[in-house]
Structures are given as C-alpha cells and as structure tokens.
Amino acid sequence: MFARLRLLFELVCVYVRNATSAASDQWNRLWFLPADTTTLCLIRVLAGVMLFYSHAIWTLDLEAFFGEQSWMTRDVVNQMFADGYTWSILSWCRTPASLWAMHVLTLTTFALLTIGLWTRAVSVLAFLCTISYAYRTPGALYGLDQVNGFLSLYLMLGPSGSRFSVDAWRAKRAGRSLDRPSVTANIAVRLMQCQLCVIYLFAGLSKLQGQTWWTGLAVWGGVANQEYQTLDLTWLADWPLLVNFLTHATVAWEISYCVLIWNRWTRPLVLLGAVAIHLGIVTALGMPTFGLAMLIANLSFVSPQLIRLFFEPIAVEGSSSRTSEATSELLSATSGRRVDGPTGDRLRTPLLSPSRPPRVKSK
Amino acid sequence: MNAAVTQSDSATKPVATVWSRSWLRRSISCLLVFHLFAIVIAPLAVAPCSQLSQKLWSGFRPYLEVLYLNHGYHFFAPDPGPSHLVRYELRFEDGRVEQEVFPNKAQHKPRLLYHRHFMLSEFLNNLAMDESRPELFHAVTQSYSEHLRHQHRAVGVILHLRRHYLPSPQHVSSGKRLDAVELFAERPLETHASERR
Numbered sequence: 006m007f008a009r010l011r012l013l014f015e016l017v018c019v020y021v022r023n024a025t026s027a028a029s030d031q032w033n034r035l036w037f038l039p040a041d042t043t044t045l046c047l048i049r050v051l052a053g054v055m056l057f058y059s060h061a062i063w064t065l066d067l068e069a070f071f072g073e074q075s076w077m078t079r080d081v082v083n084q085m086f087a088d089g090y091t092w093s094i095l096s097w098c099r100t101p102a103s104l105w106a107m108h109v110l111t112l113t114t115f116a117l118l119t120i121g122l123w124t125r126a127v128s129v130l131a132f133l134c135t136i137s138y139a140y141r142t143p144g145a146l147y148g149l150d151q152v153n154g155f156l157s158l159y160l161m162l163g164p165s166g167s168r169f170s171v172d173a174w175r176a177k178r179a180g181r182s183l184d185r186p187s188v189t190a191n192i193a194v195r196l197m198q199c200q201l202c203v204i205y206l207f208a209g210l211s212k213l214q215g216q217t218w219w220t221g222l223a224v225w226g227g228v229a230n231q232e233y234q235t236l237d238l239t240w241l242a243d244w245p246l247l248v249n250f251l252t253h254a255t256v257a258w259e260i261s262y263c264v265l266i267w268n269r270w271t272r273p274l275v276l277l278g279a280v281a282i283h284l285g286i287v288t289a290l291g292m293p294t295f296g297l298a299m300l301i302a303n304l305s306f307v308s309p310q311l312i313r314l315f316f317e318p319i320a321v322e323g324s325s326s327r328t329s330e331a332t333s334e335l336l337s338a339t340s341g342r343r344v345d346g347p348t349g350d351r352l353r354t355p356l357l358s359p360s361r362p363p364r365v366k367s368k
Numbered sequence: 369m370n371a372a373v374t375q376s377d378s379a380t381k382p383v384a385t386v387w388s389r390s391w392l393r394r395s396i397s398c399l400l401v402f403h404l405f406a407i408v409i410a411p412l413a414v415a416p417c418s419q420l421s422q423k424l425w426s427g428f429r430p431y432l433e434v435l436y437l438n439h440g441y442h443f444f445a446p447d448p449g450p451s452h453l454v455r456y457e458l459r460f461e462d463g464r465v466e467q468e469v470f471p472n473k474a475q476h477k478p479r480l481l482y483h484r485h486f487m488l489s490e491f492l493n494n495l496a497m498d499e500s501r502p503e504l505f506h507a508v509t510q511s512y513s514e515h516l517r518h519q520h521r522a523v524g525v526i527l528h529l530r531r532h533y534l535p536s537p538q539h540v541s542s543g544k545r546l547d548a549v550e551l552f553a554e555r556p557l558e559t560h561a562s563e564r565r
Contacts, residue, residue: 032397033393036396036397036400037387037393037396039385039387058480059480062478062480062481062484065481066481069515069519070484074514074515074518074519075511075515076488076511076512076515077508077511078511078514078515080507080511081504081507081508081510081511084503084504084507085504085508089429089433090429090430090433090434091433091434092434135436136435136436139436140436143491144487144488144491144492144508145484145485145487145488145491146487147483147487148441148443149480151436151439151441154435154436154437155437158435158436158437188385188387192396192400196400196403199404199407200407203407203408203411203441204441207411207412207440207441207442208441208442208443208445211411211414211440211441211442211443211445211446212444212445212446214416214445214446215445215446215447216446216447217447217448218445218446218447222537223444223447223448225534225537226444226447226448226449226534227444227448229534229535229537229540229546230448230451230532230534231451231532231546231547232451232453232471232486232532233451234546235479239540239546241537242537242538242540242541243537243541245537248537291479291482291483292483293479294479294480294483
C-alpha cells in the first residue's frame with residue numbers, strides 16, 4: 006500500500022517537475038529570445054503618425070479642451086479623479102502661453118518619434134504626453150486614446166528606432182548598426198500582442214451581455230446611427246440575414262481572436278478579419294483614426310520578413326531568384342518547423358545569428 | 369512549439385547576453401506576470417462583476433491608472449444604443465436667444481474633432497445615467513455651460529440632452545429617414561445664467 010502511495014507521489018512529483026520545467030522553457034522562449042526589430046520599428050513610424058495627427062487636431066480648439074475655460078475645467082477633472090492615481094503634465098499649464106508651448110513640444114515629440122530621431126528618449130516623452138492629454142480631458146476620449154496609450158507605452162520598452170529612423174541612418178553613417186535582434190523588442194511586441202488579445206476578448210465577451218448581439222441586429226445599430234454614420238449602409242435594412250451574419254461574425258471573431266491569432270495557420274485569416282472589421286469602422290462608422298490605430302496595433306502579429314519584403318526595395322525590385330528567396334523566407338516564417346518569434350518569424354539567439362536574420366542581398 | 373523545442377534546444381537558452389542572467393529573467397518575469405494580471409483585471413472589474421474582481425482591481429488600480437490601462441474595452445456593448453447630443457440655448461445681453469447643437473458635423477471638422485465633441489455629449493449622458501455621482505454630473509454640466517457662455521460671450525445658457533433613438537430596419541425600409549422627428553427625445557439639463565464678468 007505504502008509502495009503504491011510512494012509511487013503515486015513520485016509520479017506526481019515527476020509530473021510537476023516536468024510541467025514546471027516545460028512551462029519555464031516555453032516562458033523563456035516566449036519572452037526572452039532576441040527578436041527582429043522590424044515589426045516594432047514599423048509600428049513606431051505608423052503610431053508616431055497617428056499620435057501626431059490625433060494630437061494635432063487638438064490645435065484647432067486647444068483652449069476649448071485644455072484651457073482655463075475648457076469644456077471640463079481643471080477643477081472638474083480633479084473632482085472626477087479625486088480618489089484616483091491619474092496625472093497630467095498639462096495640469097501645470099495654467100496660462101495660454103504655457104499651454105501652447107506644451108502643445109508645440111508635444112507635437113515636436115511625436116514628429117521626432119515618427120522620423121526616429123533620439124528615439125529612446127523621445128518615446129518616453131511621447132508616452133508622457135499621450136497620457137497627459139488623455140487625463141486632462143476625460144470626457145472627450147474614446148477607443149483611439151486607449152490604443153494610443155498602450156502603443157506609446159510599449160514602444161518605450163524596445164529599440165523602436167533601430168530601423169526606418171534617422172537614428173539608424175546616423176549610426177550607419179558612423180559605421181555602426183543599430184539593427185540587431187533584441188530581447189526588449191520581443192517583450193514590447195509580445196506585450197502589444199497580449200494587450201490586443203485582452204481588448205478583443207473583453208470586447209467580445211461584453212457584447213454577450215447584450216440582446217441585439219444575440220438577435221443579430223447589433224450591426225444595424227451601428228449602421229443606423231446617424232451620429233456615427235459616414236457611409237450610408239441603410240440598404241442593409243432589406244438584407245436582415247446579412248446583418249445577422251455580420252453581427253455574429255463580429256462577436257465570433259472578437260472572442261476567438263485571442264486563441265486563433267497564435268496559430269500560424271489561422272493567424273493570416275484572423276488578421277484578414279481585423280482588416281475587414283477595422284476598415285468597416287474606418288469607412289462606415291466614422292472612426293478612421295480608431296480603426297487605423299487598431300490596425301497599426303495588429304501589425305504586431307505581422308512577420309518582420311513580410312514587412313521587409315514590402316519596405317526593402319531589393320526584395321521587390323531584385324531578380325526573380327532574389328524574390329523567390331525572399332518568398333521562401335516569408336513562407337518559412339509561417340510554415341517551417343522552428344522557434345516562433347513574436348510574429349511567427351524565425352528567431353535566432355546571438356549564437357545562431359549575431360546580427361540580424363538573413364535577408365535578400367543587394368547587388 | 370514542440371517541434372521547435374526538439375529542433376533547437378540551444379535556442380531556448382539565451383547565451384552570453386545580459387539576458388542570460390537568471391535573476392534578471394526572473395525579475396522581469398515577475399513584472400510581466402504582474403502586468404498581464406493587471407491588464408486582464410481592468411476589464412474584468414467593469415460592472416457587472418464579482419466581488420473578487422473588484423477586490424483585485426482595487427489592488428491593481430494605482431498601476432493601471434498611472435499607465436492609463438484602466439479600461440473596460442466594452443465597445444458597442446452590451447448593445448449599440450441611441451446616441452446623445454446637447455442642444456444649448458444662449459441668451460445674450462441684448463435679449464437675443466440663439467440655439468445650437470453639439471456635436472455638429474458641419475461645424476466640427478475634421479472628423480476627429482467632431483468625434484471629440486460627440487464624446488463630450490455621450491459623456492454627459494453617461495453621467496446623467498449614473499446615479500452614484502450626482503455631484504459630478506452637476507459639476508460637468510456646470511462646466512459645459514460655463515464654457516459655452518464664455519465661448520459665445522452670452523449671459524445665460526440652458527442645456528438640453530437630446531436622445532436620438534435608433535430606427536428599426538422596418539422603419540427605414542418603409543422610407544422613413546434616420547433623422548425623423550419621432551426618433552428624438554429631449555430633456556432639459558440645467559439652466560446656467562450668470563452675469564458676464
């Protein structure tokens with residue numbers, strides 16, 4: 006009896022030890038392998054443009070939103086967040102001159118982030134500016150600000166200026182290269198991916214509380230809302246089954262995103278769904294900035310190889326052999342048997358690839 | 369992933385970098401776990417929610433708020449509802465009375481600026497619906513009124529919350545417009561009249 010119990014105990018111990026060891030390996034592989042920085046750098050450029058644009062719009066009515074006689078005065082905002090932990094640099098700007106100075110500084114910061122000059126320091130400033138604006142006028146915010154917030158937060162963590170940047174160009178001129186696989190780039194992209202999964206999961210689950218998402222009429226609620234509407238899709242009134250399908254597909258896509266996006270075979274389909282849904286928001290629901298910001302965040306799941314194929318001219322303009330080499334590299338990123346990177350790309354430790362992953366060589 | 373494990377064990381062990389230090393990986397791992405918990409707890413604690421979620425959220429709240437991650441992500445949920453606008457009447461010193469509405473597609477361009485104004489009116493409605501903080505609703509209404517009064521150099525402002533109900537598909541199929549009069553309902557919010565300073 007005791008021998009059997011002991012055997013059982015040992016089996017449990019072995020199971021726990023192996024499971025812990027496997028989980029630890031997986032965890033290390035997930036977070037601590039150096040990753041190609043291409044994806045993070047492209048996100049930096051596009052998020053920089055989005056941050057610049059969405060904050061430049063405040064210029065048209067800056068004092069109405071952030072001034073002393075704004076829609077929500079500083080006192081009201083303080084009352085709203087009385088027991089909170091919010092903060093805003095803008096609360097120090099008590100005169101129009103200081104407010105405008107801060108605004109110019111903010112736009113300059115986002116411009117520098119976009120072109121990638123002094124990226125490390127500028128990305129921290131960009132985060133501080135983004136949050137400062139959000140917490141100063143909470144009544145005028147929506148999903149766009151949430152996406153801007155987390156993108157600027159995670160961009161701070163990795164070397165987002167190592168490609169597509171003035172920093173990279175200056176380093177190249179000085180005979181150095183910033184472009185090497187990076188663990189912090191991996192962590193930054195992984196965090197964006199996890200954040201997206203949480204967003205879509207809860208966006209989907211919260212819809213299950215509503216009646217119209219079950220009756221299949223919820224999409225009609227968006228289409229027929231004149232305040233949102235930018236494209237007249239009211240002809241859908243005569244296509245109830247199509248409205249039902251779009252409603253159910255939206256919920257199914259949102260809830261399944263956090264699972265299917267991690268599989269290399271379903272990932273392209275899930276991303277295709279993201280493009281369809283967010284372009285729908287861009288064109289029909291009058292939120293082009295929000296739709297595009299979500300698409301920028303979804304880039305965190307796009308392989309660096311695919312991005313290089315688009316942004317490195319040689320991959321497109323080179324000979325057919327070079328193009329096919331790039332294509333096979335791209336395909337191996339989604340079908341090969343290998344270590345997955347944050348975007349399904351091939352990851353190499355410094356031992357395997359001390360610089361950056363192989364690419365198509367120019368003449 | 370399993371195939372990858374067997375393929376290259378060396379790939380699982382970062383070598384010869386600062387990341388090969390296990391204490392560093394463990395420390396960063398703790399931070400990552402904390403962060404991942406936090407970003408899940410934030411939407412989990414949006415009502416309706418459990419007491420456990422609420423308790424956990426109160427622990428993570430400082431972290432979430434400082435990093436601006438305290439969101440529910442309930443987009444168009446639980447149901448896409450009617451939208452809300454604010455109609456305001458301005459009374460001027462010479463006795464003139466004018467009225468306008470925000471958001472206003474014709475006035476607020478580009479689209480993002482319109483949407484900011486749209487969110488202001490939706491925010492006011494959310495506060496009007498939330499009976500737990502009447503003092504905040506009152507303060508925000510007062511702040512909006514004061515802003516409009518100052519902007520238009522008026523002596524008095526009256527706000528009305530206008531609800532624009534969604535038409536049914538049958539309503540639209542029968543040829544009725546999205547802005548049909550019967551789809552609007554309005555209630556006065558607050559009168560704010562003070563002498564111009």
